[in-house]
Amino acid sequence: MKVIVGIPSYNNAGTISFVVKQAAEGLKKYFGGGIIVNADGGSTDGTREVVLNTKVPDGVKIYSFVYRWPIPGKGSAIKEIMEFALKRNADVIVFVDSDLRSITPEWIYRFAKPIGESYDFVAPLYVRHKWDGTITNNIAYPMTASLYGKDVRQPIGGDFGISRKLVEIYLEDEEIWKTHVARFGVDIFLTTTAIARGFKIIQTSLGMKIHDPKDPAASLGPMFNQVVGTLFMLMKKYENIWKNVRTIKPVPTFGELEKGEPEPVKVTLRLLEIKARELFVKHKPVLKKALNEETFKGIVKALETFEFEDKLWSHVLYDSAVAYKNGILSEAKPLVPLYFAKTADFIKKTMNMSTLEAEKLVEERAKVFLEEKDYLLERW
Numbered sequence: 001m002k003v004i005v006g007i008p009s010y011n012n013a014g015t016i017s018f019v020v021k022q023a024a025e026g027l028k029k030y031f032g033g034g035i036i037v038n039a040d041g042g043s044t045d046g047t048r049e050v051v052l053n054t055k056v057p058d059g060v061k062i063y064s065f066v067y068r069w070p071i072p073g074k075g076s077a078i079k080e081i082m083e084f085a086l087k088r089n090a091d092v093i094v095f096v097d098s099d100l101r102s103i104t105p106e107w108i109y110r111f112a113k114p115i116g117e118s119y120d121f122v123a124p125l126y127v128r129h130k131w132d133g134t135i136t137n138n139i140a141y142p143m144t145a146s147l148y149g150k151d152v153r154q155p156i157g158g159d160f161g162i163s164r165k166l167v168e169i170y171l172e173d174e175e176i177w178k179t180h181v182a183r184f185g186v187d188i189f190l191t192t193t194a195i196a197r198g199f200k201i202i203q204t205s206l207g208m209k210i211h212d213p214k215d216p217a218a219s220l221g222p223m224f225n226q227v228v229g230t231l232f233m234l235m236k237k238y239e240n241i242w243k244n245v246r247t248i249k250p251v252p253t254f255g256e257l258e259k260g261e262p263e264p265v266k267v268t269l270r271l272l273e274i275k276a277r278e279l280f281v282k283h284k285p286v287l288k289k290a291l292n293e294e295t296f297k298g299i300v301k302a303l304e305t306f307e308f309e310d311k312l313w314s315h316v317l318y319d320s321a322v323a324y325k326n327g328i329l330s331e332a333k334p335l336v337p338l339y340f341a342k343t344a345d346f347i348k349k350t351m352n353m354s355t356l357e358a359e360k361l362v363e364e365r366a367k368v369f370l371e372e373k374d375y376l377l378e379r380w
């Protein structure tokens with residue numbers, strides 16, 4: 001099996017060498033060698049030099065290039081890594097982020113092995129701190145599970161194993177790479193496409209995910225817009241798939257899931273609340289148009305109390321998806337204050353919980369989204 005490891009980067013000189021080293025050892029140990037390819041967004045901190053200067057075992061080759069696709073973003077890097085891998089007849093591509101600090105050589109095995117066993121898409125399953133992955137926990141996970149009926153816990157984890165057959169599908173429509181898919185929309189695009197197009201999918205156990213996390217209110221606004229915008233775009237494209245789904249089915253897992261308490265992620269609750277209120281004022285007119293009257297009343301209250309129930313949150317996302325379909329919303333940006341408010345609610349509710357206890361709330365959320373799916377179907 002020919003395995004290529006792809007690493008997107010943009011100014012990751014401090015962490016990428018470790019990732020390259022772990023990947024190279026994994027390729028050598030489990031596959032007798034292979035290729036590592038880095039697609040960079042024009043880093044100014046010497047990321048590419050660090051990649052090329054990393055010492056790796058014999059049989060592992062390293063490439064690094066700056067992608068040419070004119071939209072700067074993670075997706076553009078992923079696109080060109082896939083093109084590179086097809087040219088070299090790879091059977092499998094394993095994507096890993098360049099800021100990972102918990103990656104081990106086994107990760108390469110765990111992503112690539114299931115592809116050899118007839119799977120086409122391997123999603124990561126890791127233990128993440130309760131306050132890491134707030135876009136995953138609040139949106140990507142419950143929406144993917146309830147819409148498409150697959151219990152993929154980390155649909156935008158960032159690291160994936162993908163078969164050549166599926167890579168060809170991802171590249172078949174160039175137009176899609178001119179959207180937010182070229183940026184942080186790429187992860188939800190990869191996962192949703194694999195599910196909607198009926199490919200065989202599996203999760204793989206990786207232990208902890210430790211990376212350079214972001215404080216939501218300080219830096220996750222643009223990422224939210226890109227992920228949620230892509231999710232809404234794909235809802236339009238695949239409406240005939242998700243409309244018929246009424247249950248959430250488990251997805252098999254490769255390996256045993258570890259338990260433990262990951263290193264804490266810092267979240268500034270106060271900043272979330274301040275920014276939520278500030279941005280709400282700005283986006284109020286368009287939210288009033290996009291949301292159902294009841295939903296709008298609900299969020300006005302939620303912005304006062306910072307209590308934000310899952311049912312209301314599902315209606316916010318469902319109303320918005322409908323508004324996006326009907327051209328009333330062109331971007332997911334007006335929802336950012338509501339995401340901040342929902343995140344603030346979750347931070348408060350889980351303040352004294354372990355990561356495992358907080359996990360139960362996230363699982364419940366997906367069930368609420370499924371229960372409310374009729375609400376979406378009536379309005380779509």
Ligand SMILES: Nc1nc2c(ncn2[C@@H]2O[C@H](COP(=O)(O)OP(=O)(O)OP(=O)(O)O)[C@@H](O)[C@H]2O)c(=O)[nH]1
Pocket residue numbers: 007008009010011012039040041042072073074077096097098099133157158211212213214220
């Ligand atoms: N080539 C390229 N890579 C990028 C760009 N932005 C992010 N990346 C890479 O994409 C990967 C994920 O980016 P992160 O910033 O860690 O985002 P994340 O882990 O998904 O998000 P958080 O959970 O919020 O940390 C990393 O390997 C980045 O180097 C970009 O503009 N160009």
Ligand SMILES: [Mg+2]
Pocket residue numbers: 097099211212213
């Ligand atoms: Mg990261």
